Amino acid sequence: MEKLLQIENLNVSFNTYGGEVKAVRGVSFSVKKGEAVAIVGESGCGKSVTAKSIMKLLTAPPAEYKEGKILFHGQDLLPLPENEMKKIRGNKISMIFQDPMSSLNPTSRIGDQLIEGLVKHNRMSRAIALQHAVQLLERVGIPHAKSRLKHYPHEFSGGMRQRVMIAIALACDPELIIADEPTTALDVTIQAQVLTLMKKLQKETNTSIILITHDLGVVAEVCDKVIVMYAGEVVESGSVEEIFSNPTHPYTKGLMKSIPRLDMDRSSRLYSIVGSPPDLLDPPKGCSFYPRCEYAMKVCKDYHPELELVSGTQQSSCWLHHPMAQAAAAKVREDH
Ligand code: SF4
Numbered sequence: 395m396e397k398l399l400q401i402e403n404l405n406v407s408f409n410t411y412g413g414e415v416k417a418v419r420g421v422s423f424s425v426k427k428g429e430a431v432a433i434v435g436e437s438g439c440g441k442s443v444t445a446k447s448i449m450k451l452l453t454a455p456p457a458e459y460k461e462g463k464i465l466f467h468g469q470d471l472l473p474l475p476e477n478e479m480k481k482i483r484g485n486k487i488s489m490i491f492q493d494p495m496s497s498l499n500p501t502s503r504i505g506d507q508l509i510e511g512l513v514k515h516n517r518m519s520r521a522i523a524l525q526h527a528v529q530l531l532e533r534v535g536i537p538h539a540k541s542r543l544k545h546y547p548h549e550f551s552g553g554m555r556q557r558v559m560i561a562i563a564l565a566c567d568p569e570l571i572i573a574d575e576p577t578t579a580l581d582v583t584i585q586a587q588v589l590t591l592m593k594k595l596q597k598e599t600n601t602s603i604i605l606i607t608h609d610l611g612v613v614a615e616v617c618d619k620v621i622v623m624y625a626g627e628v629v630e631s632g633s634v635e636e637i638f639s640n641p642t643h644p645y646t647k648g649l650m651k652s653i654p655r656l657d658m659d660r661s662s663r664l665y666s667i668v669g670s671p672p673d674l675l676d677p678p679k680g681c682s683f684y685p686r687c688e689y690a691m692k693v694c695k696d697y698h699p700e701l702e703l704v705s706g707t708q709q710s711s712c713w714l715h716h717p718m719a720q721a722a723a724a725k726v727r728e729d730h
């Protein structure tokens with residue numbers, strides 16, 4: 395599969411009154427054509443900043459792209475001027491946000507919003523755009539599509555609004571869709587419907603997807619690959635099978651444990667990782683997860699673990715995988 399997007403050593407900071415917040419630190423990953431990649435982690439771990447960087451939607455100052463490359467079809471987007479980015483945004487890469495109300499114009503009918511996008515990006519006549527708009531709403535499963543075009547955003551339910559957002563994102567036949575927590579605001583059954591729809595459309599159109607979520611549970615359904623982020627860094631990555639069958643980083647293990655299960659006793663409380671992520675104004679010198687990690691060793695506090703291949707395509711940044719750690723652990727066992 396051809397590489398569509400390749401992020402290399404991305405570093406993004408926010409310059410605040412308190413100092414430099416290092417929100418994204420040395421992030422690298424790639425997305426192939428037709429691949430669905432999940433970026434998972436707690437809020438504030440740098441997922442959305444990474445996604446918005448791809449769209450160059452972070453404005454400077456106070457956001458600053460410190461280092462790295464975002465290669466789209468081999469072309470680095472970071473140095474591109476805004477007029478060039480405008481040709482890519484919404485056309486080749488589109489984005490779906492968590493709250494459709496904030497991205498839809500409340501004072502404009504859904505049809506006008508769809509048609510406007512179609513006319514602008516695809517240079518089609520209004521009459522053809524209208525036909526297209528009806529087809530798009532039908533594709534995302536909105537009943538009575540033609541009459542719904544006359545409705546305003548508030549006349550749709552949350553799930554239907556998110557379908558409209560997907561229709562708008564699809565309007566220009568993008569090569570990549572970035573969906574930032576697209577179902578978080580919806581209730582569970584509607585969430586499942588929207589995710590199933592996204593998966594179906596992705597299969598039909600061979601569009602690549604980056605799905606950003608704090609909920610590892612929604613990933614298995616839709617995605618091929620998982621990137622786990624913590625404190626602005628990638629701490630583990632691999633195929634969905636690899637991550638689900640053998641999570642290796644203690645943080646990923648914690649996220650896995652916090653997925654609600656069907657067989658769970660209703661009275662049992664959901665696991666949550668104790669503590670909170672570190673302050674990115676002053677990230678820890680060693681492993682960022684050290685203060686919360688139940689496996690932490692002395693080395694973890696002072697030395698930063700790099701991402702290393704652990705098996706197949708799976709990479710993890712944790713001293714536990716270091717051959718010396720294994721040897722040290724074996725020695726401790728021997729001594730006892
Ligand atoms: Fe835990 Fe150490 Fe691994 Fe960090 S490097 S996740 S502190 S065991």
Ligand code: MG
Nearest residue numbers: 437438441442
């Ligand atoms: Mg976010």
